[in-house]
Amino acid sequence: MGQTTEPDFLSALSAADVRRLLAHAEERRFRGRETLFRQGEPIHGLFLIREGTVKVSQLGPDGNEVVMRLAGPGRVIAAVAAFAQPERFPVDAKALDNVATWFWPRPAARELARELPAFAAALTHEISCQTQGIQLRLRELATERVPQRLAHILLRLAEQAGVQDDGAVRIDIPLTKQDLAQMTGTTLFTVSRLLSEWAEKGLVEVGRARVALRSLEGMRRLAAPAQRERG
Amino acid sequence: MGQTTEPDFLSALSAADVRRLLAHAEERRFRGRETLFRQGEPIHGLFLIREGTVKVSQLGPDGNEVVMRLAGPGRVIAAVAAFAQPERFPVDAKALDNVATWFWPRPAARELARELPAFAAALTHEISCQTQGIQLRLRELATERVPQRLAHILLRLAEQAGVQDDGAVRIDIPLTKQDLAQMTGTTLFTVSRLLSEWAEKGLVEVGRARVALRSLEGMRRLAAPAQRERG
DNA sequence: CGAATATTTGATAGCGTTCAAGGTACGTGG
DNA sequence: CCACGTACCTTGAACGCTATCAAATATTCG
Structure with missing residues (x-):
C-alpha cells in the first residue's frame, strides 16, 4: 500500500x-x-x-x-x-x-x-x-472522513493486489476488519458497519478476512472529495 | 518537527x-x-x-x-x-x-x-x-485525540525551536492557529479553544502567531495520558 | 487610518467511538 | 469426521468529541 x-x-x-x-x-x-x-x-x-x-x-x-x-x-x-x-x-x-x-x-x-x-x-x-x-x-x-478514507484504502489495495473473481475485484490479501481499521485510522466496528452497508448496496462483497470490490465506479465516488454546496 | x-x-x-x-x-x-x-x-x-x-x-x-x-x-x-x-x-x-x-x-x-x-x-x-x-x-x-496531539506537537516544537523567554519556553517560529491546526489534524477553531483553555490554566501563553509553553510538566501530562485502547 | 489577516467565542449537529451482547467461520485434536 | 476453542464478525444504543457555521473582535502593516 x-x-x-x-x-x-x-x-x-x-x-x-x-x-x-x-x-x-x-x-x-x-x-x-x-x-x-x-x-x-x-x-x-x-x-x-x-x-x-x-x-x-x-x-x-x-x-x-x-x-x-x-x-x-x-x-x-x-x-x-x-x-x-x-x-x-x-x-x-x-x-x-x-x-x-x-x-x-x-x-x-x-x-x-x-x-x-x-x-x-x-x-x-x-x-x-x-x-x-x-x-x-x-x-x-487529516482531511477525510472515515468512509472516504476506507474507500481510498480499498481502491489502493485493489490496484495493488486485486484479482478478477466472478465479476468483482477480490483483494488477494487476508485482511481482518481490524487490519482495515488500523489502516484507515478507525475502529473495527466502524469498518464492519460501513462494509455491511456497502455490501447491501452491491458495492462490495465481504467475508471473514476477505473483501472484493464489485463496483470500482461506486468506490471511486465514495473516495472522491465530498461535494460542497455552492452559494 | x-x-x-x-x-x-x-x-x-x-x-x-x-x-x-x-x-x-x-x-x-x-x-x-x-x-x-x-x-x-x-x-x-x-x-x-x-x-x-x-x-x-x-x-x-x-x-x-x-x-x-x-x-x-x-x-x-x-x-x-x-x-x-x-x-x-x-x-x-x-x-x-x-x-x-x-x-x-x-x-x-x-x-x-x-x-x-x-x-x-x-x-x-x-x-x-x-x-x-x-x-x-x-x-x-490515528490513535490520539486532538488535545493530546496538539500537546505533542507543541512539545516537539519547543524542543526544536524553543527559546527561554521570561520563565517560559517560547516557540521561535511564527505559527498561526491555522498552521497548528494543519499540523495537528484539526481546525483552527479547536486549536484556539484548546490554547485559550490551557492559557487560563497557566500552561501556555498565546498571541497572534505566537505560542510559549509555561509548564512543560503540564504539557507532558496532556500529551501522555488517555488510557484508551484501540488495536 | 483602513485593509488584510488572525483570533475568539457561542450554538448546534452529527460522525464515529465506546460498550455490550451475541453470532459465525475456522482449524485442530480427539 | 466431529467437537470444541479461538478468532473474527455483526448490530444496537448512547454519549461525547469536534467540525461547522456565524458573528464579532483583535492585531498588524502599509
Missing part, C-alpha cells in the same frame, strides 16, 4: 547485479502471523519479499497499532538497513499469509550497497516511495 | 567535502510567505536551510492543506532531488519567516552525490529521518 504499485525491486538492476546480490542472500520463509522483526529490535538486515504480504505497523505506548503499509512481492522491507543510521527497527513487521523472502544480513547489505551503486540507488528509490505513500496517508487521515 | 532534532546536515561531512559542496551552491533567500517551490512543479534542485523555517505541506484536491514538517536551520528540503526518481515535487514549501538557503540545481546535486559518497549518505539519512517523523505523526493522528 502507500507507494503506487512499483515494479519489482530487482527489475531496476542488471542481470549481473542481481546474480551478485542473490549470491549473498539467504532464503527466509514465514507463515501467516509470524513476525519478521519487532519494533525496537536491533536492525539485523533487510528483506526482499518474493511471495506473500507483510504488514508493517507501528505500535504505540498504549498498545495500539497503526499499519504503515502492506508490502507485497517485489518490495523491500527495512531498506535503511543498508545505510548507516538507525540502530533499531522503528516498526513491526508481520506476515499476513505465507511469505517467502530473500534476506541480507546488515553487514552484507552495507557491503553490497557500497559495491553496487545501482543497488544503493534502488534502495533509496524504495525509501522515497514509502515516504510518499505515508505522506499521502497522513493527508487523507 | 517530525525528526528528532538532528544535528546540522553539514556536520556529518568533512571540511573538504563541505568546501566542495558550497563551491557549487547558490545562495537563495526568501521572505515570509514566499514560496520555495510548489507541489506538482518539476523538481529543479534541493535546498539546505541556513536560517529561518520552512513549512512543508501537502495540498489536497479540495484545497485543504496538511503540514508534513517544519524544516529549520541545518535541514535539507527536497533531498530526493539528488537521486533519480520523482519528477515533480510531491509537496509544497513556503517560508514562514525570512529564510536563507543554499541551493543546488538538480544536475549539480546528482553529480555531487555521485562524487561524494558522504553527501549521498547524509541525504539518505535525511530522508529516513523524515520518514520516521511522518510515521510517528501518522500513528499519533
Whole structure:
C-alpha cells in the first residue's frame, strides 16, 4: 500500500547485479502471523519479499497499532538497513499469509550497497516511495472522513493486489476488519458497519478476512472529495 | 518537527567535502510567505536551510492543506532531488519567516552525490529521518485525540525551536492557529479553544502567531495520558 | 487610518467511538 | 469426521468529541 504499485525491486538492476546480490542472500520463509522483526529490535538486515504480504505497523505506548503499509512481492522491507543510521527497527513487521523472502544480513547489505551503486540507488528509490505513500496517508487521515478514507484504502489495495473473481475485484490479501481499521485510522466496528452497508448496496462483497470490490465506479465516488454546496 | 532534532546536515561531512559542496551552491533567500517551490512543479534542485523555517505541506484536491514538517536551520528540503526518481515535487514549501538557503540545481546535486559518497549518505539519512517523523505523526493522528496531539506537537516544537523567554519556553517560529491546526489534524477553531483553555490554566501563553509553553510538566501530562485502547 | 489577516467565542449537529451482547467461520485434536 | 476453542464478525444504543457555521473582535502593516 502507500507507494503506487512499483515494479519489482530487482527489475531496476542488471542481470549481473542481481546474480551478485542473490549470491549473498539467504532464503527466509514465514507463515501467516509470524513476525519478521519487532519494533525496537536491533536492525539485523533487510528483506526482499518474493511471495506473500507483510504488514508493517507501528505500535504505540498504549498498545495500539497503526499499519504503515502492506508490502507485497517485489518490495523491500527495512531498506535503511543498508545505510548507516538507525540502530533499531522503528516498526513491526508481520506476515499476513505465507511469505517467502530473500534476506541480507546488515553487514552484507552495507557491503553490497557500497559495491553496487545501482543497488544503493534502488534502495533509496524504495525509501522515497514509502515516504510518499505515508505522506499521502497522513493527508487523507487529516482531511477525510472515515468512509472516504476506507474507500481510498480499498481502491489502493485493489490496484495493488486485486484479482478478477466472478465479476468483482477480490483483494488477494487476508485482511481482518481490524487490519482495515488500523489502516484507515478507525475502529473495527466502524469498518464492519460501513462494509455491511456497502455490501447491501452491491458495492462490495465481504467475508471473514476477505473483501472484493464489485463496483470500482461506486468506490471511486465514495473516495472522491465530498461535494460542497455552492452559494 | 517530525525528526528528532538532528544535528546540522553539514556536520556529518568533512571540511573538504563541505568546501566542495558550497563551491557549487547558490545562495537563495526568501521572505515570509514566499514560496520555495510548489507541489506538482518539476523538481529543479534541493535546498539546505541556513536560517529561518520552512513549512512543508501537502495540498489536497479540495484545497485543504496538511503540514508534513517544519524544516529549520541545518535541514535539507527536497533531498530526493539528488537521486533519480520523482519528477515533480510531491509537496509544497513556503517560508514562514525570512529564510536563507543554499541551493543546488538538480544536475549539480546528482553529480555531487555521485562524487561524494558522504553527501549521498547524509541525504539518505535525511530522508529516513523524515520518514520516521511522518510515521510517528501518522500513528499519533490515528490513535490520539486532538488535545493530546496538539500537546505533542507543541512539545516537539519547543524542543526544536524553543527559546527561554521570561520563565517560559517560547516557540521561535511564527505559527498561526491555522498552521497548528494543519499540523495537528484539526481546525483552527479547536486549536484556539484548546490554547485559550490551557492559557487560563497557566500552561501556555498565546498571541497572534505566537505560542510559549509555561509548564512543560503540564504539557507532558496532556500529551501522555488517555488510557484508551484501540488495536 | 483602513485593509488584510488572525483570533475568539457561542450554538448546534452529527460522525464515529465506546460498550455490550451475541453470532459465525475456522482449524485442530480427539 | 466431529467437537470444541479461538478468532473474527455483526448490530444496537448512547454519549461525547469536534467540525461547522456565524458573528464579532483583535492585531498588524502599509
